[in-house]
Amino acid sequence: MDALVSANLIWTILALAALAINVIALIYIPRDRKPTAAMAWLLLVFLLPFIGMGLYLLIGNFRLPKKRRDEQRRITEMISAEAVDHPDAQAPRWLQRVAQQNHALTGLPVVGDSSAELIDDYQGSIDAMAAAIDTAERYVHVEFYIAARDATTQGFFLAIERAVSRGVSVRLLADYIASRKIPKSEETFAELDRIGVTWSWMLPVRPFKGQYQRPDLRNHRKLVVVDGRVGFVGSQNLISRDYNAEKNIKRGLMWQELIARVEGPVVAQVDAVFLSDWLIETGEDLSAVERVPASAVPTPAGADLHCQMVPSGPAYGTENNLRMFLSLIHGATEKVILTSPYFVPDEAMIYAITTACQRGLDVQLFVSELGDQGMVYHAQRSYYETLLRAGVRIFLYPAPYILHAKHFSIDDDVAVIGSSNMDIRSFSLNSEMSLLVRGESFVAQMREVEQKYRAAGRELTLDEWLHEPAKSTFLDGVFRLTSALN
16 A cells, blocks of 8 residues: 555656646746747657756757857957948848848958859868968968868878978867767877967867856857968868768768858958957957958959858857848849758748749759758758749759758859858857858859759659658658757
8 A cells, every 4th residue: 555655656746747847848948949949849848848858958058158158249349340341332232231230240241352262172172271371471270160180181281280380370279079079089189289289179068177068059160261361161171071980981971062262351251250269269369469450451363252251150149140041032033042961941941942932033952862960861851842842943962972062142143151051050059150252253153063063963853752752751750840959
């Protein structure tokens, strides 16, 4: 009898605890959170109260700690106070408004007199960075989500070693979790120490050292700046094309990327991203010693582009990249051509894309036929039918390549390239950087890249998609639900 009473008591306590968790979840989870994300979390907590609440306490906070957010706000205000705005008077009024929005959110205005060259060759982009580093006289700034020394990147590491030996200051930032999980990562950073590079982790997760935030809030940016006069931005990490991962090598996977080599005043904005991250991570302000103001950057030959760097991430009060992407798609009048390896949009993005089709625009999406991340791959596929029915043309980049490039073009004179995917993670959880460019010459280069994608891959049709196996579409739907947990 005592055992029965004890069992009933335990079940009563558990039931009351589960009820209390559900009530608390209803009060706190929806605060400052998108309805879809709130509903996903509430569903998880209601179905599995103890597990769901445990996960929410671990990864439910989608902003960085207040100290980091306050520092980012201070830096943004400082950048804005020093920036000299030169509006692009020839841009259509709607695009000027987008640039104004970006300036208000990031402190960085539009700058002209810049040039950019797209590089879609994996080894070629790393070699181009190394060649630029070999011209360095003052400083080199390097920031990557993943940095690794291997056969592919050996030339880059030799270039920074030569730079250090010439007396050039070389500084490097790498994401703490992403770079440390790469094979032989300790050897990479021991080599940096040997060379004499000054380096630091980004967003370290070391609670016993007082460094902790939600573990999957990562710094996903990729950039190189040489002497403030030449920069590189895009999707590519500093690592072998197969990421030195056994599972990728076994499947024969290779990453296809796109990098922009930029010159002119825009390089100062690329550098501003690095200098901000360096200050936040190390507490060291380099602006007086390793910075070239936009006004002092020489104008390169053939400079016909207006550019604006748009950093984003959980240190900001809102999703800077998502707001820009939506504004650009809504402003398009002829074409919207998107490339994203991980395409898991929110409702606003889906409506913007499908509405563009309904306005009669040519809308295309380039994605990989294969996926390297199962959950994201299935969540992405769950949107295909909606897009195809709306009139979006979807092109699949062929195996064994993962189309990891992140860019899109609007009409014939506006484009964006950077580190940001079109997914909820890049909109809310990752620190990203996106370069907005206005100029027909740049979009012409991007059109050539897009045509290479079409020639290499194939178009997915609605009829083909409707014959997908039920098992696959079931998984697509399940992982679509989990993708909203941010």
